[in-house]
Amino acid sequence: MSSANPYGSAPTHHMLSVLVQNRPGVLARVASLFARRGYNIFSLAVAPTEQVEYSRITIVVDVESAPLEQIVKQLFKLIDVVRISELDPRKSVERELMVATVKAGGTERAEIVELVNIFEGRILSVGSDAVIVSLDGSPEKLDDFTELLRQYGITESQRTGRVALPKLDTATKVAKAPNTQGKAK
């Protein structure tokens, strides 16, 4: 499976990789800015980076809700935001993790195990009539996997939201319209 958007079409979402100072309340600042300005968050993933003083927030935003440029500029105004990179889904490596509890009684169990093997997933827990499976990969791969599992009955599932980095040999486009220069170096 390709890790990039396999369709190569115009993206329906934008990914922002936001480097922030790792300080109390920084996620609340970002989230409340989105709420206050009426921007929609599609998914969100947060964790410290290799430098402990910084965290990286990967936000997938719905481009319908507001012009991306305005979202980026408003985010820049938060004092704790250090750098914003816009990641084009076609030029980025995206990964997401999911876990799901799937009904697996009788013969269906073997089919599910086979499916998990094909997708290179894992079985994390086995019960008398259900299994918990996990899969990491591109969001599209997770979508496909979810679709195929649905026929067996998914009783619970959780996805992490995507994390992403720019593909190698592709310059990261630091969000830098002529009017945002000077903030992120």
Place this chain on the structure above:
Amino acid sequence: MTSKQTKAGKLGEKITGAEALIRGLEMENVDVMFGLPGGCILPAYDPLLKSSIRHILVRHEQGAGHMAEGYAHVTGRPGVAMVTSGPAATNMVTPLCDAFMDSIPMVAITGQVSTSAIGTDAFQECDTVGITRSITKHNELVMSAEDLPMAIRQAFHIATTGRPGPVLIDVPKDVLQNTMSWNWPTDDEVADSLPGYKPNTKGHTRMIKEAAQLILRSERPVLYVGGGVLKARAADALRALAELTQIPVVTTLMARGAFPDDHPLCLGMPGMHGTATAVTAMQKSDLLIALGARFDDRVTGKVNGFAPDAKIIHVDIDPAEQGKVRKPDVPIVGDCRLVIEEMVKAIQELLQGGTAQANVDPWRSRVSGWQEQFPLTYEQSEPGGPLKPQFCLEKLRDAAPEGTILVSGVGQHQMWSSQYWRFNEPYTWVNSGGLGTMGFSVPAAIGAKVGRPDKTVWAIDGDGCFQMTAQELVTASIEKIPVKIGILNNSYLGMVRQWQEMFYDERYSEVYLSPDTPNYVKWAEAMGCVGIRVDDPSEVEAAIDKANSINDRPVVVDFRVDAREIVYPMIAPGTTNDAIMLPPSQSGRKEFLK
């Protein structure tokens, strides 16, 4: 600091967090602060006893916030307010939001319950940082006394640089009580602590050059001047640009005084209640040079019908203002003063290089035609008729000492103040523009007078506004701050009444206050002020003279004005600026607005 000594104490000295807080404020050259003590902030009030900082004890925390704003408006220095936790902090919410909307540099210090009690719903606990997150430029809960000096330095740095705004520091009681070792971060340490904060002040050279070319090419240009010009202290630079290019100037509600009203190029205020000339000049313009202005809905009217033929040069220090409302043809991010100065140089270079400026004379004469046809006007009463609010303002203006600072509340009286005063100096107009905070004027006037004791400070208030914050006149009396308040008292929430008259078929709902309660003269006297009541036009001048002659206490003049008076011109909400409604005496001449 070069040695191990700061002016407020020796580095490494063991002091309490409270002492460090007050020292920090002294280090930031704070000369006055406005506040009211209470439980959690109590420790900070003890070292204040031996501090050089003057503290003005307010009667309500909202008053402290607006006083800090008024002080900042007229001095350009950050206003400082200090209050306790919980209800005091929530009372600070309105001034913080007001300062945020109008880009006023302000530092608010709030007490907080002790660190161990945070999150337990302790007495007078509230999530101050959470509540004020979206209405401050930045806020910070300080969890250790050692961190206080850096928090203070960051707060003043952030509040006063870039696009100014309010910063709040929330300090738990135990942080104030704990011992720390006195330190004062250097400029470099402050900069390093804020890797994500680097406001760009110098405009892009190529963009400035492009703007200069566009300015010289345009035939119907207008300088659209906003509050950012005052924040950047760019009034002189603006005047040089206007006079070099002979381009007419409109000054928004936040920019009144940034360009002299008496100047032949000045067209007055644009927008919903702007002059017909300012509004129409923008509508017909082929180039708007927006300087520190944000295309507010009260200026643009219906956005897609605003200045339809105009190209836009937009100078603003806040990148997020570029394209927020109207896409600029030439965006320039930078400090208005620096950018305008560079723009003047670029234009001069082009002119010296042989580029000729398009002929703006036909445009100027068209604009002057509008000025002649559509001056601000109202119908004066026949003798024995009611007192007109505009008449009071004209008399007040004509009798005001040079350099008088005018402060207003929000509503009809605010629009008349902006229209009928002549603002010829910057920093002589203080009002609540963005948030539209009723009750702003009394405390803001007090703060302005504290900041500029050398100047006469008049507040024009409505009777509705006055009743919201009048108690601060007790503060003014006790602290000997001789402000003058003129209430344009029409017994109504006048602007709401105007909208109900015009847009709700004169169905007046909950706008009538009372003709005789409160008794403003008695109320003023009870608060230690001189109270004067004016019912008839013939009494106006004497009352104003008397008020101007009193300088040992506040004065309140209750002008009983005609409730039927309407603010004209007006652009109805949801319509374009072409649909301007003129005063009845001019409405027959509308075809001249072409």
